[in-house]
Amino acid sequence: MKFWFRHIKLLLLSLCTLILVAACNSNTPQLQSRETPENIASDCRVIQHDGGEINICGQPQKVVALSPPLLDILLSLGVQPAGYAEVDLLNTKVFDNPSQQIRFLGDRITTQPVNLGDRHNPSLETLVQLKPDLILGEKFQLETNYKLFSSIAPTAFFDTGGKTGWKFAMEAIAQGLNREEQAKQAIASHNQLVKTVKSQLAPVISGQTIIVLGWQQFVKESFIFAPDFITGLLEDLGFQVIVGEVDRPNISIEAVANIKTDHILVMPTGDNTIENAKHQWQNDPILRLIPAVQAGKIYFLDYQLTRIRGPIVAEIFINQIRQLLQP
Known part of the structure; x- marks a missing residue:
C-alpha cells in the first residue's frame, strides 16, 4: 500500500508541476x-x-x-x-x-x-x-x-x-x-597556480606519498578517497597519491595503520568535525603511533571542499596545502 501511495504522490507532483509550467x-x-x-x-x-x-x-x-x-x-x-x-x-x-x-x-x-x-x-x-x-x-x-x-x-x-x-x-x-574569455582566463589562472605551487613545494613533496581519508565519527565507516577532484589536485602538485576503490569501502583503524605513506590528509565527513577528528587521532593508541603522525605530517581540511569541485575551491585547496607544507 505504501508503495502505491508513494508513486501516486510522485505522479501528482509531476502533473502539478506541468500545470504550473503551462501557466507560466x-x-x-x-x-x-x-x-x-x-x-x-x-x-x-x-x-x-x-x-x-x-x-x-x-x-x-x-x-x-x-x-x-x-x-x-x-x-x-x-x-x-x-x-x-x-x-x-x-x-x-x-x-x-x-x-x-x-x-x-x-x-x-x-x-x-x-x-x-x-x-x-x-x-x-x-x-x-x-x-x-x-x-x-x-x-x-x-x-x-x-x-x-x-x-x-x-x-x-x-x-x-x-x-x-x-x-x-x-x-x-x-x-x-x-563567457568564453572568462573561462579561458579561469583555466589559465588555475594552471599557473598549480605550476607555481608545485615548484614552491617540490623540496617538500617531490616523490612523497599521501593518502586522503574521509573520516567518520564512527571510525569503522571511514574510507580512502578514490581518484577524484582532491586527489587529482594533489597529483598535480607532485604527490604520489595512494587511492582507494571507487565504491569507497569502509576501512578499519588497523588497516589505516598498515598503509605506508609519508603524509596523511584527513577530511572529516558526515557529522564529524575537524576538531573531533583531531581528538580521535590524538587519543587513539594505534593512530597516534603511525609514522606520518609522529612526524607531524598529518593534516585536517574541510570535507565541503570535495563537494564543490570548481576553480574557486581548487584555488582555496591549493593555497591551504601550500600553507600547511610551505618549507
Missing part, C-alpha cells in the same frame, strides 16, 4: 531545447552536455545552479546565480546572507539567490515560480529530473567529478553564456 509559458524566454541548423539564429549557441545538447539564444539573465560545483563555475565566469540548491537544507526562502550561509563561495555572491532546497531534491515549485532562463545541474540529477526541469527552462547537466571535470563543464557553460 507565456513568460518563458525563447530558449529552445533543440533546433535544426537552418533555424538557429546568429545569436544562438548549441552547447553539449551529458543529456545531449541545448540551444541557447540571447543572453540568459536568470541562471540557476543546482549544486555547489555549478555555483563555483558560474561565479568564476562572473555570473551571479538567480537560484541555488545547497548540500544541506536551509530553512529560508532566499540566501539573504550568502557569505555566512554558503561556505567557501558565499563571499563572492553579491545578490540574494532564491533557495531551491537540497541539491538531491530541488524544489520544482520554486523553480517554476522563479522562471529561470537556464538550469544547470550535475549528471547524477539527469535520470530523474531532466524532463521535468526541461519543461521549466533549458537544462544542462554536467559530470563535474574527476580530475578535470569542471574544466569541460566550464567551457560548455561559458559558450552558452557568452
Whole structure:
C-alpha cells in the first residue's frame, strides 16, 4: 500500500508541476531545447552536455545552479546565480546572507539567490515560480529530473567529478553564456597556480606519498578517497597519491595503520568535525603511533571542499596545502 501511495504522490507532483509550467509559458524566454541548423539564429549557441545538447539564444539573465560545483563555475565566469540548491537544507526562502550561509563561495555572491532546497531534491515549485532562463545541474540529477526541469527552462547537466571535470563543464557553460574569455582566463589562472605551487613545494613533496581519508565519527565507516577532484589536485602538485576503490569501502583503524605513506590528509565527513577528528587521532593508541603522525605530517581540511569541485575551491585547496607544507 505504501508503495502505491508513494508513486501516486510522485505522479501528482509531476502533473502539478506541468500545470504550473503551462501557466507560466507565456513568460518563458525563447530558449529552445533543440533546433535544426537552418533555424538557429546568429545569436544562438548549441552547447553539449551529458543529456545531449541545448540551444541557447540571447543572453540568459536568470541562471540557476543546482549544486555547489555549478555555483563555483558560474561565479568564476562572473555570473551571479538567480537560484541555488545547497548540500544541506536551509530553512529560508532566499540566501539573504550568502557569505555566512554558503561556505567557501558565499563571499563572492553579491545578490540574494532564491533557495531551491537540497541539491538531491530541488524544489520544482520554486523553480517554476522563479522562471529561470537556464538550469544547470550535475549528471547524477539527469535520470530523474531532466524532463521535468526541461519543461521549466533549458537544462544542462554536467559530470563535474574527476580530475578535470569542471574544466569541460566550464567551457560548455561559458559558450552558452557568452563567457568564453572568462573561462579561458579561469583555466589559465588555475594552471599557473598549480605550476607555481608545485615548484614552491617540490623540496617538500617531490616523490612523497599521501593518502586522503574521509573520516567518520564512527571510525569503522571511514574510507580512502578514490581518484577524484582532491586527489587529482594533489597529483598535480607532485604527490604520489595512494587511492582507494571507487565504491569507497569502509576501512578499519588497523588497516589505516598498515598503509605506508609519508603524509596523511584527513577530511572529516558526515557529522564529524575537524576538531573531533583531531581528538580521535590524538587519543587513539594505534593512530597516534603511525609514522606520518609522529612526524607531524598529518593534516585536517574541510570535507565541503570535495563537494564543490570548481576553480574557486581548487584555488582555496591549493593555497591551504601550500600553507600547511610551505618549507
